[in-house]
Amino acid sequence: MTTGLLAAGAAGAARVSDGNARGVIYLPGMPTGDTSWSRLRRTLWQPPRRHGEQPQERVVGPLELFYDLVVVVLVAQAAHHLATHLSWHGLGEYAAVFGLVWLAWINGSLHHELHGREDARGRSMFLLQILVLVPLGAFIPDAGGERGAAFAVDAGLLFAVLAVLWYLAQRGDAPGYRRASFTYVAMTAAAAVGLAGSALLPDDLRVLAWGVIDGAYLAGFAAIISARWLRAATITVTDSITERFGLLIIIVLGETVTGVVAGLAETPIEPLTLAVGLVGVTVGFGAWWVYFDFAGHRAPKAGHRVAIRWMYLHLPLTATVAAMGAAMVSLVEQAHEDRTPVATAWVLCGGAAVVLVATMVLATTLQDWQSRRDLYRPLSRASLAMAVLCLTLGFLRPPPIVLCVVLVVLLGIPWGFAVAHRFRDEEL
Structure with a gap:
């Protein structure tokens, strides 16, 4: 017992001596966790990274x-x-x-x-x-x-x-x-x-x-x-930023499904009503393939002005997709009407036009816009033509089932154009 106390006293004296050397006083029996605590605090509560320390390769958590x-x-x-x-x-x-x-x-x-x-x-x-x-x-x-x-x-x-x-x-x-x-x-x-x-x-x-x-x-x-x-x-659009913007579009696209489900839940489910709802979901799917086939998950060109344009163009895209989901409720509820309600037709058809045009403008910020000029230049003209036809469809306001089917076709034409272009290149 005496030996243990003497050893403890010696250790305490050593801590006092070491502490005095560093300007810190330790008493016998005092915990010596100051250094460990500081290290733990630095690990768990680090200061913000400075500009320029942005990691170029990072996985979205x-x-x-x-x-x-x-x-x-x-x-x-x-x-x-x-x-x-x-x-x-x-x-x-x-x-x-x-x-x-x-x-x-x-x-x-x-x-x-x-x-x-x-x-x-x-x-x-x-x-x-x-x-x-x-x-x-x-x-x-x-x-x-x-x-x-x-x-x-x-x-x-x-x-x-x-x-x-x-x-x-x-x-x-x-x-x-x-x-x-x-x-x-x-x-x-x-x-x-x-x-x-x-x-x-x-x-x-x-x-x-x-x-x-x-x-x-x-x-x-x-x-x-x-x-x-x-x-x-300079803001660099890294892979993680590209992924975050794309993921937000994907999640917001779920509003088209939510709108259809909400509409079906509020009305008796008949063949025509169900058909309108399912084709409405396909319209949302069409918006997905337009964005992700031609612009999503692709890196923009270097430069902060390009980065700003790339980010800002996602604002109307995201807002429009969510608004189209909101219009799905009315579309399903009015499935038996001879003409689609004015506001519903314009939100859906105008939204499809915005998706087409905004995606092509977004494509101008991409590296692929230069490396694949033979695809993107004619594709942008085709998308613009489809956007004009979408607006014309909104003006005509056909029955909901007709409006949905035509929107699916108009959104699918640029995709079909790109597929045909790919097959042509492979044959050459």
């Missing part, structure tokens, strides 16, 4: 997918509201709300891509955003009415959180990037103040203010990245 699913819940809320308010006013409200949700998503996604790490801090930052997003989703169905003020305050809080996240990342930036980072933080904080302040406005003016904030934020982001005097860091 399950936490990012969970975050995307939370965002899609908000998109679904907006689409479901649009399904019962298919009008110009409803479309305007949908566009303003969707724009804010998409801007929040791209902020969170780019922040993690540029500065985030796979540690407890990164998880906590995503959780913080999710906790603010959840009540925002609950306010969306009545964002243009009684819950508009609550939506505005919560959206302001969300952008304030994003501003703080970007500020924390900005503090560790290299001096050359701090001016651009500070400008972006200030812009995001201004958006937060504007959104919270819109709670004081009447309903219609409040929704209009959201639309103005959407447009101003998009313009400001592009200006900050493009301004040479700010020396902003």
Whole structure:
């Protein structure tokens, strides 16, 4: 026993001596976990990555997918509201709300891509955003009415959180990037103040203010990245970013199926109603093959301006796909009508036209646009022609089953054109 105590005392004295050498005092029996704790803290709670440290090869993690699913819940809320308010006013409200949700998503996604790490801090930052997003989703169905003020305050809080996240990342930036980072933080904080302040406005003016904030934020982001005097860091569209944008399109395409199922659930299922629903799902599938056959999961050309165009073009694509899903409800419910309802026809046919045109404009940002000119140039003209025919179909408003079948054909023609081009090349 005495020997053990003497050994413990000797060890304690050694700790005191070692601690004094480093300016730290240890007493006998005091735990010596300071170094271990610091190492653990550095492992679990690392500072944000600096600009330029963005990994070029990274796999999209399950936490990012969970975050995307939370965002899609908000998109679904907006689409479901649009399904019962298919009008110009409803479309305007949908566009303003969707724009804010998409801007929040791209902020969170780019922040993690540029500065985030796979540690407890990164998880906590995503959780913080999710906790603010959840009540925002609950306010969306009545964002243009009684819950508009609550939506505005919560959206302001969300952008304030994003501003703080970007500020924390900005503090560790290299001096050359701090001016651009500070400008972006200030812009995001201004958006937060504007959104919270819109709670004081009447309903219609409040929704209009959201639309103005959407447009101003998009313009400001592009200006900050493009301004040479700010020396902003170039955004590189990595494989993980390409995958995230494509995955969001895939998940949102599920709204076309949700819309058909909702329509079938509200009406007696008869042969014609079921046929309209199933062909409606095929229309959504057609939007999928247009995007992924010609633009999805493909790297854009180098350059920050190209990267901005590539990202921004996904906004109308994603919003349009979700809106088409909302129109499916009315399409199925009105399956026996002699003519498709005006709003339903224009959302579906106009949406198909947007998918065709936006996908081809998106293709101009891709590396394949140069390397496969013989395919993409004539394909873009064919897609434009099909888009015009889609709009003509919306003007004619044939019965729902006819409208759906023709839309499937029009969306399939560019794909058939590409297949024929491939076979021709193989024969040559």
